[in-house]
Amino acid sequence: MMPPEIHPYLVLVLLLGAALVFALAPLALAWLWARWFSPPKPGRTKHAIYECGLESRGDAWIQFRSEYYLYAIVFLIFDVETIFLLPFAVAFGGLTVGAFAAMMVFVLLLVEGLVWAWQKGVLTWN
Amino acid sequence: MDEGLRSELSKQGIFTTTLEELYNWGRKNSVWPLGFGLACCAIEMIAASMARWDLARFGAEVFRPSPRQADLMIVAGTVTKKMAPQVVRLYNQMPEPKYVIAMGACAISGGPFKQGYNVLKGIDRYIPVDVHIPGCPPRPEALLHAFMKLQQLIDEQPLTGCNRPRHLRADAPTEFTVPEYGPHDLEPPKNPEVWRPPVIHPGEA
Numbered sequence: 001m002m003p004p005e006i007h008p009y010l011v012l013v014l015l016l017g018a019a020l021v022f023a024l025a026p027l028a029l030a031w032l033w034a035r036w037f038s039p040p041k042p043g044r045t046k047h048a049i050y051e052c053g054l055e056s057r058g059d060a061w062i063q064f065r066s067e068y069y070l071y072a073i074v075f076l077i078f079d080v081e082t083i084f085l086l087p088f089a090v091a092f093g094g095l096t097v098g099a100f101a102a103m104m105v106f107v108l109l110l111v112e113g114l115v116w117a118w119q120k121g122v123l124t125w126n
Numbered sequence: 127m128d129e130g131l132r133s134e135l136s137k138q139g140i141f142t143t144t145l146e147e148l149y150n151w152g153r154k155n156s157v158w159p160l161g162f163g164l165a166c167c168a169i170e171m172i173a174a175s176m177a178r179w180d181l182a183r184f185g186a187e188v189f190r191p192s193p194r195q196a197d198l199m200i201v202a203g204t205v206t207k208k209m210a211p212q213v214v215r216l217y218n219q220m221p222e223p224k225y226v227i228a229m230g231a232c233a234i235s236g237g238p239f240k241q242g243y244n245v246l247k248g249i250d251r252y253i254p255v256d257v258h259i260p261g262c263p264p265r266p267e268a269l270l271h272a273f274m275k276l277q278q279l280i281d282e283q284p285l286t287g288c289n290r291p292r293h294l295r296a297d298a299p300t301e302f303t304v305p306e307y308g309p310h311d312l313e314p315p316k317n318p319e320v321w322r323p324p325v326i327h328p329g330e331a
Contacts, residue, residue, distance in 0.1 A: 053212030
């Protein structure tokens with residue numbers, strides 16, 4: 001006797017239902033448990049954004065002073081240029097004229113920035 | 127459930143329990159302390175959590191860096207008046223149910239600095255303390271003992287009735303007053319809901 005005909009996808013539907021129950025039942029149980037046995041006790045201090053015991057002060061939306069661009073430029077000149085100068089010096093003997101000219105343009109651009117900063121008085125400590 | 131019936135059943139290999147017992151069994155074995163120390167007691171607390179004394183046996187090795195994830199506050203050390211507001215604020219930020227162990231002479235009473243001007247004379251003036259440990263500093267064994275006492279306390283807390291934990295009572299306070307560091311002393315100097323000065327009768331002594 002042949003077994004009754006079942007749709008081939010019925011098993012998948014059943015598995016999908018079981019998987020959903022398997023995933024959602026613990027969540028629902030946890031939600032119910034929290035509702036009955038762990039009612040929330042909110043408060044002003046508890047909802048504070050800081051967690052280190054101190055009170056937060058001021059605004060998180062602070063503005064940085066735009067004068068810091070000077071530091072960025074001087075950093076570029078003295079730090080980034082050094083990084084490029086070292087491999088340039090190491091490979092200096094085998095460089096083509098084109099590479100040498102390109103490097104010179106790069107260095108001169110940065111030197112120009114240094115001259116500009118010097119004239120502006122950025123390098124003077126006050 | 128009747129105790130006699132219960133023991134009779136257990137002799138037959140049938141173990142019975144209640145939801146409350148299961149719940150308390152679970153939470154007493156997963157108490158996560160807040161990771162902070164105030165003075166030398168903290169060194170003993172750290173020692174208790176390390177391999178030799180091994181607080182992990184009690185399920186309490188997970189010292190949380192955030193009050194939002196902690197169940198237990200171990201006030202380990204001298205609470206100066208400048209530090210007290212921060213301690214109370216951290217306690218307020220912990221989720222319910224929460225417990226406090228006051229560790230060491232300073233945390234329970236001010237200890238050797240009791241007569242001084244800058245040390246709080248016991249953290250129980252502001253927050254409810256469940257277990258006090260004397261000692262200066264208490265050895266890790268003393269902290270373990272306090273921890274076992276706390277586990278016992280959690281185990282015996284009923285979920286219903288008038289002795290139920292604070293978070294299940296709607297009338298219990300949500301937060302405790304955070305004192306302010308004033309020009310002379312903390313304002314207020316104590317929380318009368320939590321602590322009242324002991325009444326002394328000189329004639330009876």
